[in-house]
Amino acid sequence: AQSVTQPDIHITVSEGASLELRCNYSYGATPYLFWYVQSPGQGLQLLLKYFSGDTLVQGIKGFEAEFKRSQSSFNLRKPSVHWSDAAEYFCAVGQTGTASKLTFGTGTRLQVTL
Amino acid sequence: DTAVSQTPKYLVTQMGNDKSIKCEQNLGHDTMYWYKQDSKKFLKIMFSYNNKELIINETVPNRFSPKSPDKAHLNLHINSLELGDSAVYFCASSPLGGGIGELFFGEGSRLTVL
Numbered sequence: 001a002q003s004v005t006q007p008d009i010h011i012t013v014s015e016g017a018s019l020e021l022r023c024n025y026s027y028g029a030t031p032y033l034f035w036y037v038q039s040p041g042q043g044l045q046l047l048l049k050y051f052s053g054d055t056l057v058q059g060i061k062g063f064e065a066e067f068k069r070s071q072s073s074f075n076l077r078k079p080s081v082h083w084s085d086a087a088e089y090f091c092a093v094g095q096t097g098t099a100s101k102l103t104f105g106t107g108t109r110l111q112v113t114l
Numbered sequence: 115d116t117a118v119s120q121t122p123k124y125l126v127t128q129m130g131n132d133k134s135i136k137c138e139q140n141l142g143h144d145t146m147y148w149y150k151q152d153s154k155k156f157l158k159i160m161f162s163y164n165n166k167e168l169i170i171n172e173t174v175p176n177r178f179s180p181k182s183p184d185k186a187h188l189n190l191h192i193n194s195l196e197l198g199d200s201a202v203y204f205c206a207s208s209p210l211g212g213g214i215g216e217l218f219f220g221e222g223s224r225l226t227v228l
Contacts, residue, residue, distance in 0.1 A: 034216070036217075041221070041222075043118070043204060043220050043221045043222055044204070044206075044219040045219070046217070046218075049216060101147070101162060101170055102159070103159075104156070106154065106155065106156050107156070
């Protein structure tokens with residue numbers, strides 16, 4: 001069965017500092033990987049996704065993520081964090097087939113200090 | 115125009131009551147989902163419908179009954195509510211039924227059972 005681990009429950013960074021959120025997955029085949037962001041009281045919004053090809057993917061709001069098969073990781077990065085980036089971030093892995101679905105990690109809460 | 119809309123946004127009710135949550139998407143997607151987010155922010159899939167047909171049922175108690183009158187609507191009815199049903203319920207839709215596509219989420223319906 002597929003699974004996703006986000007080792008960091010809560011991260012605090014200063015505005016302007018760089019950010020890396022960790023994600024490790026377990027999946028038997030080639031994974032389909034996603035990062036979503038959830039602002040307070042809101043639904044989830046897709047930041048970026050990896051299906052195949054270039055292992056460094058660019059997303060919205062200046063985020064990027066790198067797929068590393070050897071480490072089963074898909075870490076999210078941003079070079080300079082803005083206060084508006086404070087939110088909950090979820091990594092997810094997709095299962096293909098007749099009943100496709102996403103399995104989410106437990107999320108990382110990002111706090112940004114000014 | 116809201117792409118995936120859920121009503122109501124908030125529900126407060128007593129144990130033992132029955133309640134429904136409605137979801138509509140205007141994206142033309144074939145696949146719709148219900149996810150449950152618990153108090154620790156963990157997101158877990160409950161159901162998925164592809165063009166009105168149930169394709170995923172993740173061992174959810176029989177008290178939960180989804181209904182999809184057409185591919186743009188997916189409702190969730192919950193009978194005999196229990197304290198443990200308190201959560202945020204998210205509806206989502208996806209353009210790809212058998213493959214992996216981006217999920218578009220509604221803003222969630224927060225259910226509180228007293």
